[in-house]
Amino acid sequence: MQVNKLRNSCYAAAVGVLLSAGVAPAFAQSDSQAWVSDELSTYVRSGPTDGYRIVGTLNAGEQVEVLERSGDYTRVRGDGGDAVWVLSSELQQTPSAREQLPVLQTQVDQLTQELDGINNTWEQRVSSMTETLEVREQRIVDLEARNRELDNEAEQSRQQVRALQARLDTQEEDLLMRYFMYGGGVAGAGLLVGLIVPHLPRRRKKRDRWF
Numbered sequence: 001m002q003v004n005k006l007r008n009s010c011y012a013a014a015v016g017v018l019l020s021a022g023v024a025p026a027f028a029q030s031d032s033q034a035w036v037s038d039e040l041s042t043y044v045r046s047g048p049t050d051g052y053r054i055v056g057t058l059n060a061g062e063q064v065e066v067l068e069r070s071g072d073y074t075r076v077r078g079d080g081g082d083a084v085w086v087l088s089s090e091l092q093q094t095p096s097a098r099e100q101l102p103v104l105q106t107q108v109d110q111l112t113q114e115l116d117g118i119n120n121t122w123e124q125r126v127s128s129m130t131e132t133l134e135v136r137e138q139r140i141v142d143l144e145a146r147n148r149e150l151d152n153e154a155e156q157s158r159q160q161v162r163a164l165q166a167r168l169d170t171q172e173e174d175l176l177m178r179y180f181m182y183g184g185g186v187a188g189a190g191l192l193v194g195l196i197v198p199h200l201p202r203r204r205k206k207r208d209r210w211f
Helices: 002-021 097-199
Strands: 033-036 041-045 054-059 063-070 073-077 083-087
Touching: 054 083, 063 083
Parallel strands: none
Antiparallel strands: 033 063, 041 054, 041 083, 063 073, 073 083
16 A cells, blocks of 8 residues: 555656656757647738738647747748748747657656556565565564473473482482491490400310320
């Protein structure tokens, strides 16, 4: 929608510029060229005053060759090849609307084609950027999901480590208790033996007799 609005705005602006410029560069102008004003028709006379008789008309927008000027009249040669006099006020130095229109239409068509090309290029770039953005957004979503999975796995691993550490501490305490009990038992047994042995009756050794 915005692209179409932009394109329409460009069309309007381009046409305005062309109309305001009058497409002057498209026509080679000189003092020897003029165009009949855009009236329906223009009367021409045989001489440079109103007293001369009307000998015909020139078509609106017709291009004529300027031959000379005298007072309010200009002597011109039209498409028919005859030299006639016409009021200078009914001539203009810029191409008539009839001749401007095809040139304007051609330029508008060219501009339309250029704008269509720009529009297509812009749409392709926007489409490519949209696809790239969607891919990046999907990657971000995947990475966030994977990050959550890793966080859960890390938390489970920490819990397992804590459980194993607790079991290890318990086993160490049990082992120390066993060592203590074993050492105490050995010490007690040794003490008991030390107390009992001195009170045991001793046997006398028999003397060997010699015969």
